[in-house]
Amino acid sequence: MSADDDIEIIIGRFGRYQTWIWFLIAVGRAPTDYQLSNVVFLVPSVDYVCMDEQAYNLTNHCPCDNPMYDQSSIVNSVTMTWNLICQNNHLASLAQSMLQIGILGGSLFYGYISDRYGRRIACILALFSEVLFVALSAAASKLWIFIVLRFFIGTAVGGTMLCCFVILVEFSGKSFRPFITSLSEVSYLIAYFTLPIIAYFLRDWRQLQMATSLPWVFVVFYYYLIPESPRWLITRGKTEEAIETLTRIARRNGRPTDNIRDVVEKIHEETVICSGKGHGSYLNLFKTPKMRLYTLVLAYVWLCCAHTFFGVNQYIGRLQGNLYLNVMLSAASLVPGLFVIVVACLYLKRRVTIVTSFVLAGVSLLILIFIPASMKSVELAFAIIGQIGAYTAFCQIFLYSTEIYPTVIRNSAMGFASVFARFGGLIAPFVVNIGVEWISIMIFSSLALIAASLFYFLPETKDVVLPNTIEQTENSKNITLKRLHQPP
Incomplete structure (x- = not known):
């Protein structure tokens, strides 16, 4: 196989069109990035005064059935809603860790979807699922429901992290890939920085979850805005779709389109030969x-x-x-x-x-x-x-x-x-x-x-x-x- 990146030759390292794709993904994945950082506001360690008769108003006393929480910083959190203190403290850790378990499952599930059915459908499904499950978690009436939804939130997080990164890599040229790691982190840092601002004005965890999910329901329209990865199309033998997509991108980037069909057929032939090994x-x-x-x-x-x-x-x-x-x-x-x-x-x-x-x-x-x-x-x-x-x-x-x-x-x-x-x-x-x-x-x-x-x-x-x-x-x-x- 050629040492040159033939796709890069056609559409460039990272032109206007790739910048547009990056912008859409950076904006659309905000709910995911908020979930990666919001645990300090959802399940914080909260001081309380125990109002049990035998506790004599002691601070952070255990066991305690009637705590009066310090609401000077956060008015209502998951910790307060379900009293995740003392003997229930391990449930707070479980609620936090369930997100990581979900990310593991989501990486495997969405990785399969991405390889089998395409980068675009996997990416958009993960983005929309994140919005859906975060919004549902805000309405959870029981702790076990919240924990289950944390798992499904995690699956969407895993899918978003994997699929969004892959689609950015596959739309960029080989020589630009050292920059992709940093470029893909921009959305996370923006979300990380703006999260405490949102949480400052919305000090109830349910409101915070709604505010960082429902406004992004527009990601369903990404199906019409983000094209399928040409590299994936070529590996699946969909050369005509790949040619059409690459031609559109090349024109947007102001690059020649004369030999796109020859290049795509060459890449497809090399892919078939390599896949037989x-x-x-x-x-x-x-x-x-x-x-x-x-x-x-x-x-x-x-x-x-x-x-x-x-x-x-x-x-x-x-x-x-x-x-x-x-x-x-x-x-x-x-x-x-x-x-x-x-x-x-x-x-x-x-x-x-x-x-x-x-x-x-x-x-x-x-x-x-x-x-x-x-x-x-x-x-x-x-x-x-x-x-x-x-x-x-x-x-x-x-x-x-x-x-x-x-x-x-x-x-x-x-x-x-x-x-x-x-x-x-x-x-x-x-x-x-x-x-x-x-x-x-x-x-x-x-x-x-x-x-x-x-x-x-x-x-x-x-x-x-x-x-x-x-x-x-x-x-x-x-x-x-x-x-x-x-x-x-």
Whole structure:
């Protein structure tokens, strides 16, 4: 297969039309991005005065059947609605973790829908399902109904994260892909920053859920605005539809359309030839020494990424001070991370930047343990630094994982790693809710530092020629493009 990206030659790296697609997706996925960050407002840790006769108006006393909650920050939350305190505290963790379980299921379900029926239908179904299930959760009358809906919200979140990213990648050229990771994060950061503003004015969790879902019902019209991925159409043998779509995009981007049919037929022919060579499976991740090592190490690394990021995200919501301001500062602090990620992907060694991100997260959280509770601003600052480290590591590890695995099992490897990321996010709330703050922080810090040390066993992938087969990976000695271009 040609080393050039023929689709990029036709429609360009990322022209006006791709920018329009990115804008639609960035706007449409806002309900998903709100759900990724709103747990600090939905299921917060709330102070209360126990009104039981035997408790003598004690603060945060357990057990307590008649709590009077502090409503100075949040008027009504899931915690208050169903009294998720004392012996019911584990239900608060379950409500938080159910979202991660749903993301795991959604990644598998929508991944199948996307491959089988098309990128567009999977993307739009996930976007609309998010709006529907979030709105329904706002009307939940029982805790178990809310928890079930949290699972379905999670499935839509998983589908949106997967399908929206894939469709952006497939509409962009190969040379633009290092920028896609940062570009796809813009919508998340905007939602993360605006969420506390919305929550400040709507201090009831039901109103917050409605406000961050129903206004986006317009995503159903995306079916007429977002075309099917030409790359998917070609792999499914729908060459005429692919030619029509590529011609429309090329015209919008001001590019020539003369040889589109020849290029599409060439790509289709190469695809048919390659598809006859068989496909990899999950078992191939463990059959050979290097694959086994890479898979086990990266599974743990992905778990740490999600565990640390989502854990610190929830921890910031529990820090002293103004909850809404803390979350806004946390969101704003991640913006420089987008530029760091782009620079790192283009110019720096992968292992150095990822290890640096993990060490930054681990050390800053370790320092957090020794900061006096009275120094609220310093405590918040180090928590945010830890979150920045986890965030940049999370973004970079995605690209690193695609480079280290051969083509025949790359998708399987990414799916396997994603499963462990969901496990990390799932257990994060339980670690946050342990009850002893320094123990929770120590767990997050230790896992991040161990993940950094494990990169000693992994190869550098910056400028490495991507392998196509497992045999190439097993026999590789990290020969870079620069070395390959040197004369013998």
